[in-house]
Amino acid sequence: MESDETVKTLVKELLLSPVLSSLEFLLSYLTPPRGEDRDRVQAEVIFAYCRQHYPNALSLKLSDLLESSTEFNSTSLYATLLHGLLSRQSTNISPMILTELKPRIFTCFQQQRINPTNFRTLSKSISIVASRVFETEHGDWQELLDYVVSSVDSDDLNELAFMVFSDLPMNMGRFLKPKFDSLYLAFLKCLSSPNMKIRILAYSASSLLVQQLAGFDVDYDNKGDLLPAMLKLLIDLIDDTNDLFIEEGLKDLVRLAAIDPSFFTKHLKQLCESMVQIAEVNDLWEGSRYAALEVIKAVNDSATKEMSAMMQNLHGEIVNRLISSSMDMLVRIEHDPAWYIMDANKGENARKNARKTRSYDLGICLLGVISSAVPGDLILPISLELIQEYLSLKGWRIRHAGIVTLAVIAERCSEVH
Structure with missing residues (x-):
């Protein structure tokens, strides 16, 4: 194995070179077939040194490789390595580099030639970058938000839009509030989709939207049809015998009751009737039946006066x-x-x-x-x-x-x- 000075010299040559082929060749040893053990170990040492000491330069190089890659295995490798780098070194990547990474990663995500199995990895990378971007006072990623709003209403792109939305960091309420009307209408449409998978994705996204906007004075009285549509999905899933999502969906409602009880107050009677209907189904998991009644308790704990008046x-x-x-x-x-x-x-x-x-x-x-x-x-x-x-x-x-x-x-x- 080369000395530290040798590794340092190799790393600088790789990262400063305008040609990507040398880095591409090095990274090829990190995925099967790995070649000789010595070559693989050397490649791992050099890449680890790059990741540790030059995360800014490495992130740009990996995004360059990702944009230019046309081979599936290589694309998957670059997407995985970039996500790993961002996960470990996000706080060490400068705001200027993040500004460059935003369009690159987003373009890669949108490229239809990238196999869908890479979408999740890229979506997670977008989330990490977005978290850094949106935590600053003047941070903005308007292109990302516009993509979510427009794509969630598209039959061809709504699954990807929901994936990106579900990965968004939980510090975006002030950016999402201006988009609430558009997201509300799009989510409501998807909650009544004939495609059950889209309905489930819309349910989870609606729950996240309420969590994101907690504390931002959203008027759910005038935009209060999300909850009835979410409740209808849970009831429809009884016949679909989807116990796992019913239980998870009910737990979402329990969390929402503690975060923003105003989301429920307009529909307390329907909520109560729906939860009782779920609790009465003997074929459901006990956890689901318990969670249904727990929703009533959670809403009562957060909106006691309104719940008492309804009862x-x-x-x-x-x-x-x-x-x-x-x-x-x-x-x-x-x-x-x-x-x-x-x-x-x-x-x-x-x-x-x-x-x-x-x-x-x-x-x-x-x-x-x-x-x-x-x-x-x-x-x-x-x-x-x-x-x-x-x-x-x-x-x-x-x-x-x-x-x-x-x-x-x-x-x-x-x-x-």
Whole structure:
């Protein structure tokens, strides 16, 4: 292996040369077939030295190779190496070099001759550069934002546009707000697409858009159709048996409730009905059914006043289903010998909480919310009928759920007394 001085000399020759063939030849040893071990090791040493000491020059050289490459394996290699360099050395690349990299990387991404398998790597690289660009006070990448807005509405390019949008750094609210109307209309259109994959991508993008714009005073009352379209997708996915995305999509709503409850307040009744509908599907994963009711709790925690007002006007059928779904959570409890062990060191609370699942705790919480908000003359007949039904069934868990429900409602609803 060459000495440090020799490596340094080779590196300078590679990076200062206007010809790309020498660097291209060196990098060919980094991918199979690798040739002799000695050549491969030498290539790795030289590339590592370039990456460590000259990230600015190397990033431009790799982007040059990426733009000129016509062979798939080489293109994949250059895209991967550039992404790795940006991931490790982003903060060491100067603003001037970033300005040069922006159009180069973006052009490579848009080139249709690049195999789609490289799109994700390039999109991640765009994200890293965008994060640096947009964190500055006067940073701008108007071409990138215009591409997302125009392409997401194109049947040929919307998948790529959603990919870029999903990779955007989470510091772009002030740049996206002026684009909100256009993005809103494009996302809304895609949420009703006949292509289920596009609908799912639009759902995730809509969630990210709300997160990006949190704190920027977006008026969702006048642009409030995103949430109903997102809820419809979740319901449609029940028949598609897409449990994985249903659960992930519900977790997105839980996060959004904490970030920006105003996104939900116009559609609380529809939200509640949709979540109950999901929680009632026995064939769904338990995690999905739990997440559906967790959405109701999360929105109630963030918009308690609005949620309480909505529940006061619910009709009997949905109250019945909501209480029933909550009671079903109470059945998720396991027998534990710790109940019968009086251990002064663990305390009474430890014994009482033995083998209670998070579903059980969620059921208790929701019953408390319902019994506090729904008028007594509506909730009492419904709840007492369900309690009697549970107490008449076999199985200690079901009867236990009925007794606990009675205790919760008696505590929160004065009419019980």
